[in-house]
Amino acid sequence: MLEKMNKKILSMALPAAIIIIVIAVGAFLIYTGKVQIGHTIYKNLSSKEAGAKAIEYINKNLLSGGVTASLENITEENGLYKLKLKISGQEYDSYLTKNGRLLFPTAGIELVEVSPTPAASPTPAVSPAPTSSPQTKEKSTCENVAKVNKAEIEAFIVSKCPYGLQMQRILAEIVKNIPSLAENIKVEYIGSIENNKIISMHGDEEAQENLRQICIREEQGSKYWDYVSCHIKKGDVDNCLTSATIDKTKLNSCMTDTSKGLKYAKADFDAQTKYSVSGSPTLFLNGKQVSEFDFGGRTAQAVKTLLCCGFKTNIDVCSQTLTGDQAATSFSETYSSASGATTNSSCGQ
Numbered sequence: 001m002l003e004k005m006n007k008k009i010l011s012m013a014l015p016a017a018i019i020i021i022v023i024a025v026g027a028f029l030i031y032t033g034k035v036q037i038g039h040t041i042y043k044n045l046s047s048k049e050a051g052a053k054a055i056e057y058i059n060k061n062l063l064s065g066g067v068t069a070s071l072e073n074i075t076e077e078n079g080l081y082k083l084k085l086k087i088s089g090q091e092y093d094s095y096l097t098k099n100g101r102l103l104f105p106t107a108g109i110e111l112v113e114v115s116p117t118p119a120a121s122p123t124p125a126v127s128p129a130p131t132s133s134p135q136t137k138e139k140s141t142c143e144n145v146a147k148v149n150k151a152e153i154e155a156f157i158v159s160k161c162p163y164g165l166q167m168q169r170i171l172a173e174i175v176k177n178i179p180s181l182a183e184n185i186k187v188e189y190i191g192s193i194e195n196n197k198i199i200s201m202h203g204d205e206e207a208q209e210n211l212r213q214i215c216i217r218e219e220q221g222s223k224y225w226d227y228v229s230c231h232i233k234k235g236d237v238d239n240c241l242t243s244a245t246i247d248k249t250k251l252n253s254c255m256t257d258t259s260k261g262l263k264y265a266k267a268d269f270d271a272q273t274k275y276s277v278s279g280s281p282t283l284f285l286n287g288k289q290v291s292e293f294d295f296g297g298r299t300a301q302a303v304k305t306l307l308c309c310g311f312k313t314n315i316d317v318c319s320q321t322l323t324g325d326q327a328a329t330s331f332s333e334t335y336s337s338a339s340g341a342t343t344n345s346s347c348g349q
Contacts, residue, residue, distance in 0.1 A: 158206055
């Protein structure tokens, strides 16, 4: 569910200096919502309209103490509007869906008026997305994770989430360096099906990409990582289908035949419901939720170590050391970059 921010709490509980940090860094830690909300589809706004709406909302509902935000620049990036905000002389990059409903990267704020409510005890208006669900109560270690003969890591993502892309980049790096571990890694997708149509948190473009990747995974599995390794760079679908030598006729059949593509997708969504998954990415090792941050963060070495801890016996390839660099978020030509997240950021619904 979409969590709303309380203007009263912000103005009473947080001094202006902290609010600046919340807006710039922490206010985006719970991304929720859809371009299609219920049966209502919100049309895209021009960049000028979207930017004006975001600034108006931030200044009216999120800032206090004479602190205001100004819009320095707005451009299109990866199907979103990228905003450069200035608050108290500091510049911050943020993102906004083109319909002007959600502001993020690591969380979404629905840009609607917030009804005043009585202020409770001073508490932060924004909380980080939980590192794990209630079922994961203790820090995971190599000694206490569930172990089986053939370990499997399941990564739940959506294909346009900056942090879902980050996790795919990590897993692709593992497969590239240790190909034999590909059979121990499964990427699954978060979403739902309504009226025989796949739905995803970032709209139809993401829903169709999720379905495309599901179909490739199920019917052309040997080419899945070739396609994903290309797609995470620029999101160039056509060129990536070609470079991965995907059978496009077979793919199109899967995506348009509800007895195929939607059936595959439903299996993912059923698993999502079973595990109560709400954020992209979310990891499960041998059926138990785990956190990559217990093993070093969003790096190829940390996730490889996590997977290898799930085997009952030592696996020779697990002795191979991979990069310990934090993987880049969103689309990126390189594995790592200065924007690689070191906190447990996710896109949620």
